[in-house]
Amino acid sequence: MTREIICISCPIGCHLSVSYRDNGNVQEKDIQIENNKCSRGLIYGKEEILSPKRVVTATCAIDSIHMARIPVKTTGALLKNSIYPLLEDLYKIKLMPPVSAGDIVLENFMNSGINVIATRSLSR
Amino acid sequence: MKKIEREVLIIGGGSAGMAAAAEIAEKGHSVVIVERESTMGGILNQCIHNGFGLHRFKEELTGPEYAERYVNIINELPIDQYTGMTVTEIDDQKDFKLVYAFSSHEGMVEFKVKAVVLAMGCRERNRGNIGTPGSRPSGVFTAGLAQRLVNIDGLIPGKKCVIVGSGDIGLIMARRLSWVGADVQAVVEIQPYPAGLTRNIVQCLNDFNIPLHLSHIVSKIYGKDRVEGVDITPLIDGIEAPVQTFHIDCDTLLLSVGLVPDNEVSKKAGVIISNQTSGPAVDGNLMTNVEGIFACGNVLHVHDLVDFVTEESIRCGSYVNSYLEGKTKGSQYSVMAGANVRYITPNKFTSDSDNKFYLRSMIVKNQAELVVSLDGREIIRKKQKHVQPSEMISCEIKADLLKSTGLNEKSRLEIGLKS
Amino acid sequence: MPETYDVTVIGAGVTGAAIARKLSSYKLKTVVVEKECDVSFGVSKANSGIIHGGFHHDFSALKSRLEIRGNILFDQLKEELHFPFKRCGIVVAAFSSDEMRTVEKLYENGIQNGAVGIELCNHDRMLYLEPKLNKDVVGGLFAPGGGIVEPYRLVFSLMESAKKNGVELLTKFKVKSGTLKNDLYTIEAEDGRNIQSRWVINAAGLYCDEISCIFGAEEYTINVRKGEEFLLDKNATAYTSRVVFPVPSKDSKGMLVIPTVEGTTMVGPTATIIDNKEDYSTTKENFKKIFSSARRLVPVVSERDITTSFTGMRPTLEGDDFYIEMSKKKDRFIQVAGIQSPGLTASPAIAEYVKDIMKRNGLELIEKPDYDPNIDKVPRFRNSSKEEIDKLIEENPAYGEIICRCENITEAEIIASIREGHDSLDGIKFYTRARMGRCQGGFCTYKIMKIVCRETGCSMNDITKRGGESWIVNKKIGDFTTGSKS
Structure with missing residues (x-):
């Protein structure tokens, strides 16, 4: 099958044409990429097919009069299909101040090696 | 009334104000920041997504992290910070300025300062500004207000949303709303190209299969008490094609239809506002027509990345330092937007030092060329891999290129984009 | 047992509020019932806010006589109630000799009606009176007694004064039935609430016909004439020093340029007869019409300055006059219907007129010795000097918290609004x-919502724009x- 993917490695935004055989177990060598203006397009296109990942930013509840939510993020890109399970978990957490930016909120989510950390400090 | 004397007062404690303050304080000048909200950081605090700081800190930060880095910087410096305080008036007395501000703690305060830095940021355009017809129900939000409600207060504006405008805040909110469980039905953009960054189109719309209707407008809003739906009409060659109008049921409409520099205090102080940027017209020292009043950040022109706000504001701080030290760079000459350029700022340049300009393209193009000419003579030609209106272009011109060129008071620098 | 009143006023618009306040000076037990969640949420909230100069209609019309009388009463009313009001004067601009003839007829009306100071003007005088007028103006008319008012603030103040003198207000009270038995009306609301009353005053604006029908009184039809208006930014150069009218046509006073008391400029309204009383929508066609018409009067009017638009409704009757009479079918039921322009101007006179009808028909009016026509003046941050602000904050720190940065509204003023019963977002806005x-509201909506929660103990979900289903977040x-989904 062929998919069109916009490369976001730089502002040009090449519309990559990515072809591969969808047999449930796509190998890197089976992926054909066209319309890329540079080699970064090749890397990006392959990654988007093999294991698309995203950094997730979200909020957790916090017990404070200053704000209802405190912002958090993943320490690295997480597989796309793990995002919603992560969000469901994060939305159940309630933190107590003080919190410092960088504090771990959730450790090694689903054995991904990815932590979730606070991105804002709140002393009280 | 309380009276306080300092060398510089900065209006606004967001990314622009903090960067300028740090630069000024580092040179040993006394500086005070007046911020109307209860915390420093401005709008960054509600921008909890990542993508900030790649230029300034060489790493990808979220808005609150970027803000906190700067809060830590200014806390280490001798900078007076007044939060919850609003400036009402700048009274220009030539040699000094009297700035009036008030807060519930301090009452009305009179600051006597030598220089003022405008760093108030911008505000969102709204329904009135785009004139969307239809009923006037509850449920029409600017994207920034919705962002604040979701990210800080944890409140969701509605279940089924349509977003007008593909500006970055609108795109970011499309992903945010999806991530909190609301349905984003569509993003509607009047232009034939997206107004936001490409990476946001990919990660905020395509990831969620949210349709982006380019060259479309919301032509009517329905709903008596609360929004019940919208009509969407395509533009064909710029003209509405009513027969192809379609309807989407929704309970919420988010508007991400542009930002406008917030210059009410500036205008009252006699600062001249540029028609192109809606921000102050400034010279090469980022000084307005009122001597001693400077401007930087989104109050000057709306930036795409906070990193550029910081860069500009640090420079602004250094120009303020020169001003305080009596070393302000001399003669200023005109700068004009050339072909395919929507605006350029600053509006003046000097031959005594290097100059840096920010400009916005009116066209979308790969392999464009930036052409700088002085009095009709081309002095720089530079390849631009890709230009589009949503991405700011920066341009530096070294002093020695300008020095020996026989400048006179009618001299004019023109920066254009060749298509 | 339902509460029993001497008088029930149906409708808390400017007419109902003015009548209620008038009655509050007498020893009567009066209640105002209103279907919306706040007062002034119908016809009275969306109109041009003009205090008319007494020249648009001739003396044969009841509305003409009440307009002249009402206009005169406004100075005292402002002294007592502190709503924004300014006698800035009205000019009517003519652009042809034909139009000038219509202006001469208006002048005749004004003279006959007794409008003070009205004059005919030549080209030069028109431009002297209003320098922003189109230079093509041929001549026109000047009515120095005309002015502008913030209509909802007038209604709020009237109602506050009425309440201070003992009048009760029941909001979200939509009348379902009204039956007369043993000299007492029983009035039932849709939500089941009941009251009883000896007198009923029908001041229901757009819905006077339906109320009349519910009570079994006269049958008539309110025709709704819709008007769209645009509001321009405070910095707009279009801000004139007088209200500028075009020469009127047969069915409407035309589209005007209005310098509001608070410094914004308003242009409009259109006038379209519609069937649906709830069609508050705006259209693109009317947008174009309004701006081309306004620019003909004042060329510097610019679309770039628009902050918002809105729609207002005028309740009209066949014959176009006010209908203020005792019902011939039902005892002690008074019709106050068809109160379109100049209803705002006439409202204090309508109140006197209604009071006189009641007196003539047997209602005993005993003045209250403790009647107080004055209400407290809430200090406005934006109207205060630096020294006054310093003092205000010292006395009440909430004056140091700016909530709405565009209009310079402090937390203290928001709290005053909520305590006065205006706790929806639109109520607070007005x-x-x-x-x-x-x-x-891009910056301040969430701040206002938090103050409402804190002051009333409600949750964010309970806050509405203007009652009903107009929730903000849920x-x-x-x-x-x-x-x-994905």
Whole structure:
């Protein structure tokens, strides 16, 4: 099958044409990429097919009069299909101040090696 | 009334104000920041997504992290910070300025300062500004207000949303709303190209299969008490094609239809506002027509990345330092937007030092060329891999290129984009 | 046992509020019932806010006589109630000799009606009186007694004064039935509430015909004439020093340029007869019509300055006059219907007129010795000097918290609004002007919502724009399941 993917490695935004055989177990060598203006397009296109990942930013509840939510993020890109399970978990957490930016909120989510950390400090 | 004397007062404690303050304080000048909200950081605090700081800190930060880095910087410096305080008036007395501000703690305060830095940021355009017809129900939000409600207060504006405008805040909110469980039905953009960054189109719309209707407008809003739906009409060659109008049921409409520099205090102080940027017209020292009043950040022109706000504001701080030290760079000459350029700022340049300009393209193009000419003579030609209106272009011109060129008071620098 | 009143006023618009306040000076037990969640939420909230100069109609019309009398009463009313009001004067601009002839007829009306100071003007005098007028003006008319008012603030003040003198107000009270038995009306609301009353005053604006029908009184039809208007930014150069009228046509006073008391400029309204009383929508066609018409009067009017638009409704009757009479079918039931322009101007005179009808028909009116016509003046941050602000904050720190930065509205003013019963976002907007400025609430909406929660103990979900289903937010993070769509 062929998919069109916009490369976001730089502002040009090449519309990559990515072809591969969808047999449930796509190998890197089976992926054909066209319309890329540079080699970064090749890397990006392959990654988007093999294991698309995203950094997730979200909020957790916090017990404070200053704000209802405190912002958090993943320490690295997480597989796309793990995002919603992560969000469901994060939305159940309630933190107590003080919190410092960088504090771990959730450790090694689903054995991904990815932590979730606070991105804002709140002393009280 | 309380009276306080300092060398510089900065209006606004967001990314622009903090960067300028740090630069000024580092040179040993006394500086005070007046911020109307209860915390420093401005709008960054509600921008909890990542993508900030790649230029300034060489790493990808979220808005609150970027803000906190700067809060830590200014806390280490001798900078007076007044939060919850609003400036009402700048009274220009030539040699000094009297700035009036008030807060519930301090009452009305009179600051006597030598220089003022405008760093108030911008505000969102709204329904009135785009004139969307239809009923006037509850449920029409600017994207920034919705962002604040979701990210800080944890409140969701509605279940089924349509977003007008593909500006970055609108795109970011499309992903945010999806991530909190609301349905984003569509993003509607009047232009034939997206107004936001490409990476946001990919990660905020395509990831969620949210349709982006380019060259479309919301032509009517329905709903008596609360929004019940919208009509969407395509533009064909710029003209509405009513027969192809379609309807989407929704309970919420988010508007991400542009930002406008917030210059009410500036205008009252006699600062001249540029028609192109809606921000102050400034010279090469980022000084307005009122001597001693400077401007930087989104109050000057709306930036795409906070990193550029910081860069500009640090420079602004250094120009303020020169001003305080009596070393302000001399003669200023005109700068004009050339072909395919929507605006350029600053509006003046000097031959005594290097100059840096920010400009916005009116066209979308790969392999464009930036052409700088002085009095009709081309002095720089530079390849631009890709230009589009949503991405700011920066341009530096070294002093020695300008020095020996026989400048006179009618001299004019023109920066254009060749298509 | 339902509460029993001497008088029930149906409708808390400017007419109902003015009548209620008038009656509050007498020893009567009066109640005002209103279907909306706040007062002034119908016809009275969306109109041009003009205090008319007494020249548009001739003396044969009841509305003409009440307009002249009402206009005169406004100075005292402002002294007592502190609503924004300015006698800036009205000019009518003519652009041809034909139009000038119509202007001469208006002048005749004015003279006959007794409009003070009215004059005919030549080209030069018109431009002297209003320098922003189109230079093509041929001549026109000047009515120095005309002015401008913030209509909802007038109604709020009238009602506050009435309440201070003992009148009760029942909001969200939509009348379902009204039956007369043993000299007492029983009035039932849709939500089941009941009251009883000896007198009923029908001041229901657009819905006077339906109320009349419910009570079994006269049958008539209110025709709704819709008007769209645009509001321009405070910095707009279009701000004139007088209200500028075109020469009127047969069915309407035309589209005007209005310098509001608070410094914004208003242009409009259109006039379209519609069937649906609830069609508050705006259209693109009318937008174009309004701006081309306004620019003919004042060429510097610019679309770039628009902050918002709105729609107002005028309740009209066949014959176009006010209908203020005792019902011939039902005892002690008074019709106050068809109160379109100049209803705002006439409202204090309508109140006197209604009071006189009641007196003539047997209602005993005993003046209250403790009647107090004055209400407290809430200090407005935006109208205060630096020294006054310093003092205000010292006495009440909430004056140091700016909530609406566009209109300079402080927390103290928001709290005053909520305590006065105006706690929906629109109620607060009309009372304080918060959310009325150029950002239209982009920065302050969530701050106002938090203050409402704190002051009333309600939750965010309970807050509405203007009652009913106009909720702002009704879910929080965690309420929805994520990921169901993609």
